[in-house]
Amino acid sequence: MAGPLKAGSRRDGAATARSAAPSRDATHGRQAAPAGQDLTPADLLQMYRTMVLSRALDERVYQLNRGGKAAIFGSAQGHEAAQVGCIRATDPARDHYLIYYRQLTAMLALGTTPLEMLLAFLAREGEPMSQARQFPLHGAHPRVDLFSFSNVVATQVPQAVGVALADKMRRSNAVTVVFFGDGAASQGDTHEGMNFAGVHKLPVVFFCENNRFAISVPLRKQMAIENVSARAAGYGFPGVTVDGTDMIAVYEAVKEAVARARAGKGPALVEAMVYRLLPHTTDDDHTRYLSKEELEHMRREGDPLPKTARMLRERGLLTGSDEASVLAEARRTVNEATEKAEAAPFPPAGEMFK
Numbered sequence: 001m002a003g004p005l006k007a008g009s010r011r012d013g014a015a016t017a018r019s020a021a022p023s024r025d026a027t028h029g030r031q032a033a034p035a036g037q038d039l040t041p042a043d044l045l046q047m048y049r050t051m052v053l054s055r056a057l058d059e060r061v062y063q064l065n066r067g068g069k070a071a072i073f074g075s076a077q078g079h080e081a082a083q084v085g086c087i088r089a090t091d092p093a094r095d096h097y098l099i100y101y102r103q104l105t106a107m108l109a110l111g112t113t114p115l116e117m118l119l120a121f122l123a124r125e126g127e128p129m130s131q132a133r134q135f136p137l138h139g140a141h142p143r144v145d146l147f148s149f150s151n152v153v154a155t156q157v158p159q160a161v162g163v164a165l166a167d168k169m170r171r172s173n174a175v176t177v178v179f180f181g182d183g184a185a186s187q188g189d190t191h192e193g194m195n196f197a198g199v200h201k202l203p204v205v206f207f208c209e210n211n212r213f214a215i216s217v218p219l220r221k222q223m224a225i226e227n228v229s230a231r232a233a234g235y236g237f238p239g240v241t242v243d244g245t246d247m248i249a250v251y252e253a254v255k256e257a258v259a260r261a262r263a264g265k266g267p268a269l270v271e272a273m274v275y276r277l278l279p280h281t282t283d284d285d286h287t288r289y290l291s292k293e294e295l296e297h298m299r300r301e302g303d304p305l306p307k308t309a310r311m312l313r314e315r316g317l318l319t320g321s322d323e324a325s326v327l328a329e330a331r332r333t334v335n336e337a338t339e340k341a342e343a344a345p346f347p348p349a350g351e352m353f354k
Contacts, residue, residue, distance in 0.1 A: 274304025
């Protein structure tokens with residue numbers, strides 16, 4: 001196992017801008033012991049199924065958008081392992097989650113269904129988060145502990161800190177997890193939230209999904225440091241960078257951060273290095289700022305699904321037929337949800353303000 005989280009530390013398993021290395025002891029450079037030993041085969045397979053389901057749903061929403069049926073969408077392709085690893089390291093029965101617009105996999109892992117999300121994207125009656133009155137996926141879910149989020153970048157960070165402060169005042173043992181991207185890391189809200197959390201040692205985990213681009217602005221033009229996690233030292237708490245395409249590496253880092261927060265030791269920053277495999281949103285064209293070679297590299301090195309399947313095969317947990325079966329089941333689930341969502345009526349116009 002890697003050593004404990006330290007301010008500004010980096011696990012060598014973290015993906016660099018051009019490559020991803022195997023997990024090693026961050027202090028001594030030795031090959032680390034097998035990670036994720038507390039994850040059962042059933043856990044690993046369920047995490048993989050969630051990733052595959054997320055990809056199938058993601059592809060369907062993109063198709064619906066291109067067909068003029070669904071609203072603007074920020075794809076999670078490339079972020080699946082980071083999100084499923086993070087959620088698995090928490091306790092949905094007591095913890096809180098503040099997300100942003102690229103969280104399809106996290107929402108599935110927390111219990112939101114494909115039908116519920118498709119109802120949102122198609123603005124149909126029965127959508128549980130806002131009754132189809134807001135931007136897709138906005139609103140508070142009545143069954144899943146997801147707070148309503150905004151498309152205004154980074155607003156969820158100080159809000160999460162407020163939730164964590166409330167829990168500390170109530171002497172609750174809940175931990176708040178807030179998700180954001182590298183673009184949000186450049187916003188003042190993030191600085192203010194992290195600084196306040198550090199001063200008051202609040203039970204919050206800052207989870208940065210660093211896909212290296214704030215829409216079209218590359219990381220090197222956003223900040224003069226290599227990793228967002230280095231900023232944690234300035235706020236007085238640990239920061240670590242991990243390979244966001246490795247769900248087990250993410251799980252281990254977040255598990256340690258959650259345990260620290262639950263023990264009353266304050267916040268931590270986990271930075272998961274990922275690749276955004278599709279444009280920023282369905283309204284973006286990433287070929288205007290990424291070369292053909294860069295896109296090919298991202299798809300080759302940054303897709304967590306084949307990497308996870310390969311890991312499961314090496315562990316003897318997945319065969320070729322199993323892999324095909326998981327994909328078929330995911331597509332069947334998404335097809336059924338699509339049929340139900342498209343058959344649902346639009347909310348009556350007269351109820352718009354109720």
